Amino acid sequence: MPRTPEQFEALREKSQQKILRAALECFANNGFHTTSMNTIAKQAGISVGLIYNYFESKNALLQAIILDGCTQISGMFEMPEDTTNPYEKMRVLLDAYFTSLRENIEFWKLYSRLLVQPDVMQALQETLATVFAEIFSWLEAYFQAIDAEDPQSEAKVLGAIFDGIGLHYMLDPEHYPLDAVKQLLLQKYAQPLHSGETS
Amino acid sequence: MPRTPEQFEALREKSQQKILRAALECFANNGFHTTSMNTIAKQAGISVGLIYNYFESKNALLQAIILDGCTQISGMFEMPEDTTNPYEKMRVLLDAYFTSLRENIEFWKLYSRLLVQPDVMQALQETLATVFAEIFSWLEAYFQAIDAEDPQSEAKVLGAIFDGIGLHYMLDPEHYPLDAVKQLLLQKYAQPLHSGETS
């Protein structure tokens, strides 16, 4: 009784997801170079050979993971249609970011780690450069919208804050005061400065 | 006629420096795992074996480099004796930091990279944890001195800014607006807020 093409597809999808999840966990926790294909296979509960049925190489596997993650990051910048107020937008972004930090810590670990591994980066540079550009242009637009004096630099600083917090949070998730920091950022960036000045 | 102990010492010092410099450059640009001892030797213009006359292992070599760098980082927080005003102190710190970023870009590359490689970190964790703690306590003291509402979170955010900027700068030093960003930070952190508002 041969399987239908749909069943095949579903099986493939399932195996691929298992591999991606296993690889993400291993890379994030032990580093890319330190993780062997055998380790990933064991973690995924499959054989080494099978990985090569789905991914051309260890590097290709890594790229697939990153691509997944970039989609997610980009998603954070998508706003509900009716959100037009810049402060409101920033609130949505900060919410999304801090939620993601907590929920996808594995990915953020990996992301931070890869960001800075030049050998790994070569292949990803293009992909990441695009995402980076998108993010910074979004941030600049925000600072222009609220009439900041130097929107570009403000965007750089806020971008640095995002990556810096991600990095520090991931170094010691247990003790990082994620909520307090979020509050501070909401206060700094998601509300008009000197709100009561004119009264 | 054997060399005098002083001559030997000079030779040793010279070789060690050659090795440290070569290793920093290689690690920073190509990553720790991707750099082989042979590569370092070639870069330093010496033989592989010689490296092991000065450093017990590849890891020990890395640690020596990091230790060097930590001393440098700590140095940034040492103020001239007569600097008591917190804003003045912050100005000195920001100056030191941005100068160091520009002058020791190799080290900052390496630093950012290592910060996030769990396998490499094991051995360095203690060393780095100490430096981190020092830095954050310095920053907290600053925010307490200027009567910030939530000094801890402010310190976290400013710490994130430092590491985030370092990371972004090093990803593309040519195009990063280092000066503009520095000016913005001076404005944000090194002068009283709303100082002249009421006048």
Place this chain on the structure above:
Amino acid sequence: MPRTPEQFEALREKSQQKILRAALECFANNGFHTTSMNTIAKQAGISVGLIYNYFESKNALLQAIILDGCTQISGMFEMPEDTTNPYEKMRVLLDAYFTSLRENIEFWKLYSRLLVQPDVMQALQETLATVFAEIFSWLEAYFQAIDAEDPQSEAKVLGAIFDGIGLHYMLDPEHYPLDAVKQLLLQKYAQPLHSGETS
């Protein structure tokens, strides 16, 4: 269509045996330190890497060989159930020993060689100490059974004879008068002394 577990098991068994045999031959003829893993692989007709699928390290490989051999040595002291007469037992032992010397000359070479390599011995000491103790207690029991004056010393001397002969035989197997020596030992140790003197 993957192989069945039984097929894999058979493959593994075969490779492992190939490795053990090749390693024994190399170690025995060229010494432990002088034999490289590459040499063993070449001798076994496989790749270096494969050895590490079966043995954790060069030392582990050596230990596996020794363990095999110790089982064999111990076997020499196992007597047929109906052998109760001590002289008869000694005859069986001498037979077993000289047969083994001839048939497993490779192992005896290795054994003699390792016995005296302190650096290699560290790991094997426990294993070998046990075997040694067993042998000497067997020999002492024999000398007690035939009412020797100083069973312990007699055991030491006979033990020395075994190892000494092994060592000399293996230095020049072609010319060693193994049979004549065996006859002499049978005469010395496997028959009552002066049995017919008084007749």
Place this chain on the structure above:
Amino acid sequence: MPRTPEQFEALREKSQQKILRAALECFANNGFHTTSMNTIAKQAGISVGLIYNYFESKNALLQAIILDGCTQISGMFEMPEDTTNPYEKMRVLLDAYFTSLRENIEFWKLYSRLLVQPDVMQALQETLATVFAEIFSWLEAYFQAIDAEDPQSEAKVLGAIFDGIGLHYMLDPEHYPLDAVKQLLLQKYAQPLHSGETS
């Protein structure tokens, strides 16, 4: 004030002896391959380079040690002029052997170890073969003198006893019953058998 040639010679002799002693100790305790030239130099309190002023190579150093030892072994077989009785000769030999075992344990360790290291042996084979031949012919002469039935085999067995005891003693010098074993051998080999038979 230049030194006289005699003084030079004395200095050379002294250094050479220091090296030989240090090397013997290291080789004996840690094995030939495991001992590095640096270790020997440190043990001798001199520099590596100096060793090469006196010995062509590590192997040459080893050979020199062995040659020294062989002279010593040969010496054990030299009898006082007036010793003509074979039993008396055997007594002298056994005395010499057991005394040497105790006093030159380092050398015997090394000797036993080298005897069985084929790679090391290559170079020494000739030297050692000569010594071996001498010893066995001495022993055979003894057994001929006392009218043994199979002098050659008796010589092989006694030779085996010597090397076997040496080997076992050196494996655990603390607990080996050297004296009792010596007594037993004196009884077995250094006095007429059945001394009272004819009475």
Place this chain on the structure above:
DNA sequence: CATGAATGAGCATTCATTCAT
């Protein structure tokens, strides 16, 4: 004569990748 820094070939070990079944 004496020193020890410097060399580089050689070794054990790892691991991404292949492939017969």
Place this chain on the structure above:
DNA sequence: CATGAATGAATGCTCATTCAT
């Protein structure tokens, strides 16, 4: 589709030996 045994190039590290002083 799936398996895991097999490959072999690459890497960290050691150590006998050389040589400038």
